[in-house]
Amino acid sequence: MIWLDKTSGSGFKSVQPYRSGYFGVAIKLQPGYTAGVITSFYLSNNEDHPGNHDEIDIEFLGTTPDQLYTLQTNVYIRGSGDGNIIGREMKFHLWFDPTQDYHNYAALWTPSNIIFFVDDVPIRRYTRKSEATFPTRPMWVYGSIWDASSWATENGRYKADYNYEPFVGKYKNFKINGCTADGPASCRPPSVSPPGSAGLSQQQLLTMNWVQSNYLVYDYCQDPKRDHGQTPEC
Structure with a gap:
């Protein structure tokens, strides 16, 4: 369990960095006002490459009691170094209430794809199209809970209210199976499906399409306000 109050936040970090693998955990979110x-x-290597880092993110954006949680998936590749880090966000609502019970959230990072899962259901696949648009450097595994009032809930309309502290995130059943940074070159990340299109079976592809048709609420590639010269994979 990790928590945030008006004096400090908290988090955790893996003992060693990884260069590929399956990274999953069961999380139960706090109900009520979490804006x-x-x-x-x-996953991140920000400590090793500040201002020029990579990330693979599973983030829950806090909410007000009458609104749904938003699950944001994101990929960063070699930040620009001037504070203008280019993200590749896709946001989803969920088909269940994530405050009522633990659910499993995971990312599979291979040399060719990053696939995000919710309860073993694939919700997003980010494919390697070039060296410049895919993270390849080792990253550590993190968990954290923190105040992002400036943007997290309706673009900052609703702020963190510490009358509701502490804000708690509950984590259990970690499933980390990957190739460590100093492991043998022969190491290969695990597979989560039978051989199929880009690592997903036909049934998994159909399920992912169902999720994106019904629960996707934002796709950076479909955002006309974005400069897609910075995200050429779109």
């Missing part, structure tokens, strides 16, 4: 608060599980 402005981010509960996350992610």
Whole structure:
């Protein structure tokens, strides 16, 4: 369990970095007013490459009691170094209430794809199209809960309210199976499906399409306000 109050936040970090693998955990989110608060599980090498880092993010954007949680998936590749880090966000609502019970959230990172899962259901596949648009450097596994009032809930309209503290994120059943940064070159990341199109079976592809048709609420590639010269994979 990790928590945030008006004095500090908290989090965790893996003992070693990875260069590929399956990274999953069961999370139960706090109900009620959580606007402005981010509960996350992610991979990053920001400590090794500040301002020029990579990330693979699973983030829950806090909400007000009458609204749904938003699950944001994101990929960063070699930040620009000037503070203008280019993200590749896809946001979803969920087909269940994530505050009522634990659910499993995971990312599979291979040399060719990043696939995000919710309860073993694939919701997003990010494919390697070039060296410049795919993270290849080792990353650590993190979890954190923090105040992102400036943007997290309706673009900052609702802020964190510490009358509702502490804000708590509950984590259990970690499933980490990957190739460590100093492991043998022969190591290969695990597979989560039989051989299929880009690592997903036909049934998994159909399920992912169903999720994106019914629960996707934002896709950076479909955002006309974005400069897609910075995201050529779109």
